[in-house]
Structures are given as structure tokens and as C-alpha cells.
């Protein structure tokens with residue numbers, strides 16, 4: 001079955017007992033057992049729930065993995081994955097991973113003895129140099145947030161595996177529609193399903209998928225032991241959102257390409273970050289590794305332009321954090337999503353005060369272009 005059909009018919013897409021065409025919401029905590037000491041399919045909903053299970057099967061198939069697991073948020077999924085490691089273990093992490101991931105490592109898991117080194121994962125040599133005798137994993141995102149840098153997953157997986165490291169990829173920005181890290185050598189994929197997979201800004205959820213059964217069983221053990229599971233209502237809503245991922249992604253891709261072309265010609269735009277920019281250093285890699293270039297674009301206005309006036313003049317495009325939804329969302333990372341990073345570090349990483357991140361929605365592109373055009377007049 002092709003990927004686009006799997007979105008709709010993959011996993012467990014109906015209820016066998018009643019014939020429902022979508023999976024019902026099993027709003028239940030416990031299950032009747034027919035014999036004492038048996039091994040029922042479901043015994044308690046933290047451990048397993050049919051609605052959540054349908055979603056978990058679906059994401060495992062979409063990422064070409066063996067086991068999928070659903071969590072209360074992307075952060076909960078990431079936390080469970082890091083619990084595969086122990087005190088004294090070390091992880092090499094991409095230097096521009098999601099701020100919450102950095103916070104988890106730098107203020108929570110470090111206190112429990114998990115060590116990490118942050119490096120630019122576009123630089124294979126830097127990754128290699130960061131590997132220590134106690135390094136257990138390489139953790140990264142591609143494309144990254146907000147500069148949309150692309151790292152070479154196949155080469156990184158080869159390097160990591162030569163050093164017996166697990167490769168963990170946060171695939172939130174690309175989604176399995178654009179990129180399947182497990183096919184490129186990764187061992188675990190994590191998602192904030194609050195973004196593209198949910199797709200409607202109405203849900204907070206996380207997913208993890210493992211390539212091997214063994215890792216899947218270990219992670220399922222942690223999911224049950226830690227307990228940050230996704231509830232049945234949200235599992236159902238997420239499965240529903242995923243069904244339209246392909247049509248949404250095609251619209252995101254197309255609109256973003258149009259906006260890139262518009263911004264490129266605009267005299268008030270100084271710099272654009274977009275993996276589909278043919279002059280971008282990672283364009284060829286992005287083309288090879290991804291099915292298309294996605295719905296995220298970042299840009300800087302020329303020196304002296306009024307970023308505040310531009311943003312506040314937008315009529316249709318909404319000023320908000322988060323991304324990956326049907327509606328277009330715009331933000332200024334320095335003030336909003338990346339405000340917690342010390343300014344000097346932020347500037348060194350290329351996130352200037354003027355940088356603007358746009359999550360392009362699936363509205364009519366004429367309306368989006370018109371809105372950008374009129375607002376840029378005020379910049």
C-alpha cells in the first residue's frame with residue numbers, strides 16, 4: 001500500500017466487533033478478565049487501550065518501524081526515550097534541538113546523571129569528536145528549528161552505529177510524509193504530534209517509534225512504568241488528524257514554495273531560510289533525503305525594518321507559538337520560542353533579533369501572499 005493510503009487504512013482502522021469504519025473511543029480504565037492469572041489483551045489503560053493501540057500501530061507503520069507508542073506530549077515521549085539511558089551515560093545532541101529538549105537535558109536529566117554534549121550535526125567531524133567512551137546515543141532534528149538546517153541522516157547513522165550508539169531523530173518538522181529516518185538508519189523516531197501530525201492546533205500529544213522489537217519492548221516498559229500516556233479521546237483525535245496528513249502536507253509544501261518565491265523578490269527581505277532554496281548549502285541533501293521541503297520558512301527583514309509593525313499588521317496570518325497546523329502561524333524566535341536562550345548564544349547560533357519564523361498553513365496562497373504583501377509595506 002502506498003503511504004497516502006496507509007494514512008487512512010493503516011494500523012487498526014476499524015472495530016472488528018461492530019464494523020465501525022473509524023476506531024471508537026474506548027473511554028475505559030480497566031477490562032473484565034475471564035480467568036484468574038490469564039494473559040488478557042488489555043488489563044489496564046495505562047498499559048494498553050484499544051484506541052491508543054490503533055494509533056500506535058498506525059504510526060509504527062507510517063514510520064516503517066516495529067513498535068509505536070503514544071504519549072501525553074512530545075516532551076513526554078522524549079523523556080521516556082531518554083530513560084533508556086542510565087546515570088553516567090552520555091548523549092551527543094544536535095545544538096539546535098527543540099528548546100524544551102535542551103531544557104529537559106540541561107536542567108532535569110543532568111541532575112539524574114545523564115550527560116550530554118551539544119554539536120552541529122551537519123558537521124560529521126564535530127559529531128565524531130564529541131563521542132566519548134560512555135556515549136550511548138546521538139539525538140538530533142532535521143530540519144531544525146528555526147533555521148531549518150538539514151543533517152545527513154544516513155551518514156550520521158553510519159558513524160553512530162560504528163561507535164555502537166543509538167540514533168534518535170525528532171521527526172516533528174518533516175513528518176513521515178516527507179522523511180522516514182528509520183529507513184535511513186535511525187533506531188528511534190520521536191514526534192511532537194501537537195504539530196503536523198495532529199495538524200489543527202487542538203491537541204498536545206507525543207509519539208515514538210522504534211525500528212527493533214527489542215527497543216520497542218524496552219520503551220513500552222518505560223511508557224507503562226513512567227505513565228505519561230495519551231488518553232483515548234486525544235488518541236482518537238490524533239488518528240483522525242493523521243488521515244489527512246498527505247493532503248495537508250502537499251498544500252503546506254505548495255504554499256511555502258510560493259511564499260519563498262515571493263519573499264525572495266521582496267526588497268525588505270534580507271535573508272531566507274528554507275530547505276527548498278536552490279542556493280541553500282543543504283539543498284541537494286534535502287532533495288535527496290526528503291520527499292519535498294515542508295511548510296516551515298524563516299526570514300530576516302533588512303536592517304532598520306520594523307519587525308513589530310510588520311507582524312502586527314498581518315490580518316490573516318496569526319501571531320502565535322507552535323507550528324504545523326492548517327492555519328498560518330508567525331512568530332519571532334528571539335522573543336517567543338527561543339527567548340530562554342541567552343542572547344549571546346542565540347546570536348552565535350544564527351538566531352538574530354530580527355529573525356521571523358513562519359509556519360505556512362493551507363489557506364489559499366493568494367490570501368497569504370496578499371497578507372504578507374500588505375504587512376511588509378508597514379515594516
Ligand SMILES: *Cc1c(COP(=O)(O)O)cnc(C)c1O
Nearest residue numbers: 073074075098170172192194205
Ligand atoms: C513542540 C516540539 C516538541 C515538544 O512537543 P510538545 O508536544 O509540545 O511537548 C519537541 N520537538 C519539536 C521539534 C517540537 O517542535
